[in-house]
Amino acid sequence: MKAVNSRASTVGRNPFIHELKFTMTEKIKIFLMSVTVFPVRLLLVSSLMFLAWPFAFIASMGRSDYIMEPQSWWRRFVDVCLRALMRALWFCVGFHWIKVKGERAKPSEVPILTMAPHSSYFDAIPVTMNMCSIVTKLESRSIPVWGTLISYIRPVFVFRSDQASRRKTVEEIKRRANSGGEWPQIMIFPEGTCTNRSGLILYKAGAFIPGLPVQPVVLRYPNKLDTITWTWQGPGAFKLLWLTLCQLHNPMEIEYLPIYxxxxxEKENPVLFASNVRKLMAKALELPLIDLSFDDREISLSHGPLSIHDDSSLLQFHQLVCRLGLRAERTDSLLQDQVQRARDLQGERVNLQEVSTFLNLSITHTLTEVHSLFDQRGDGLIDIRLFVIALSTVHRPSQAMETLKLAFKMFESEDNGYVLEEDLAAILEIMLGVRELDLSGLFSALSGPETAKITYAELHHFIEQHPHFVQDYLDFENHPRNFSQTKNCNGLSHSKED
Incomplete structure (x- = not known):
């Protein structure tokens, strides 16, 4: 694919990775706290959690999921008790005082509060302080004890992998938002996932579809040692809880920004509405905008011998195909059919109209952008096989070998299953997100530079034997191969000049 220079922001630190590094002093402090304060805090937190559970369970009984009943005196009493218990719980965790800036608007004024950045389960603190509703994944309901507390605040549940569930969630948000303050305010984390707070990733549009005023709320954890962040790659939930309980104090700031x-x-364009609120919140937080979304996390976290080296063009491609409706949950059922049809073309290059027919999509600006990514020669024709490889790569980044097998099916010779060197270079350029790939190191290591073809079985075996395959055997733009480590199949070292 063509190089991409049009992204609105540069991704520096990966927002889905959190690394903890401890000084010797911090290690000693954690050890001392682990054998003294930690057991006491854990006991208190557990006791308060179990004490809160019966209140939430009783108050949740007999309630409708669709009708907001008038609050009886005893339910109001339970609400006050739960707020007190949850505040005591957070105090025991180490959040002794929580700095609050600004003022929360009334539900009748603003039905939706948008909160960011979302980085931890400790982000539940402002939720429990106000007993607002939230949007959360359906699996949360089944968490022992905590699931009952979540159900008490009447959340909007969503099943992420189900498109119908997503639509119902948006409809429920709209219904509650237009109730005139009858329902509790909904606190929504528009990022849709936890990050490391290095920037604000793209917002989902759900909170902005009703087109009503929202109140942005920004969260800060100005702690020196970040034991708060819980994201996709890094310490697990229990380790972070242990480390957080081992801190003397955990500072937190909640700032309610003016109503937007x-x-x-913006009412007619929820994406624009979301984007402008995101910019406002990023400015208040003094954080950069990061043009990644929840759906991009697997691409940016890919690993293995064929992990994506430069994800910029693939991320842009992924966002475009999502706008076309070609989402991951639909891809597996379509890929095999696309592979066969692409193979039948036998490398014949196709124009935009033919791509439209191939994908059964209308010609739109988005489809034109996708087509242009693969139009390397600028003649309006592309190799549809490369599109299929890119689609498999972005929707199955953790299954690179499956994508490679799929690519071989489209490119291999019917007679002997071989793929030519130039075709393999095109395949790997797409999968790795690189340019100007040179495979001379690979073929020299296999059986000499005169060999210019390879089967999937041979390449698969070679990659299994060489976990640093990309670093040691491939040359591409801005990434020279490490010649000193490159060896042929007999274990003999060689250089590119050999």
Whole structure:
């Protein structure tokens, strides 16, 4: 694919990775706290959690999921008790005082609060302080004890992998938001996932579809040692809980920003509405905007011998195909059919109209952008096989070998299953997100530079034997191969000049 220079922001630190490094002093402190304060805190937190559970369970009985009943005196009493218990719980965790800036608007004024950055399960603190509703994954309901507490605040549950569930979630948010303050305010984390707070990733549009005023809320954890962040790659939930309980004090700041009233254009365009609120919150937090989304996390976290080296063009491609409706949950059922049809073309290059027919999509600006990514020669024709490889790569980044097998099916000779060197270079350029790939090191290591073809079985075996395959055997733009470590199949070292 063509190089991409149009991204609105540069991704520096990966927002889905959190690394903890301890000084010797911090290690000693954690050890001392682990044998003294930690057991006491854990006992208190557990006791308060179990004490809160019966209140939430009783108050949740007999309630409708769709009708907001008038609050009886005893339910109001339970609400006060739960707030007190949860505040005591957070105090025991180490959040002794929580700095609050600004003022939360009334539900009748603003039905939706948008909160960011979302980085931890400790982000539940402002939720429990106000007993607002939230949007959360359906699996949360089944968490022992905590699931009952979540159900008490009447959340909007969503099943992420189900498109119908997503639509119902948006409809429920709209219904509650238009109730005129009858329902509790909904606190929504528009990022849709936890990050390391290095920037604000793309917002989902759900909170902004109703087109009503929202109140942005920003969260800060100004702690020296970040034991708070819980994201996709890094310490697990229990380790972070242990480390957080081993801190003398855990500072937190909650800032309620002024109400944001959408313009007419923003009401008609939820994506624009979300983008403008995101910019406002990033400015308040003094954080950069990161053009990654929840759906991009697997691409940016890919690993293994064929992990994506440069994800910029693949991330842009992924966002475009998502806009076309070609999401991951639909891809597996379509890929095999696309592979066969692409193979039948036998490398014949196709124009935009033919791509439209191939994908059964109308010609739109988005489809034109996708087509242009693969139009290397600038003649309006592309190799559809490369599109299929890219689609498999972005939707199955953790299954690179499956994508490689799929690519071989489209490119291999019917007679002997071989793929030519130039075709393999094109395949790997797409899968790795690189340019100007040179495979001379690979073929020299296999059986000499005169060999210019390979089967999937041979390449698969070679990759299994060489976990640093990309670093040691491939040359590409801005990445010279490590010649000193490159060896042929007999274990003999060689250089590119051999």
């Amino acid at each position: 009233t959408p313009s007419k254009e």
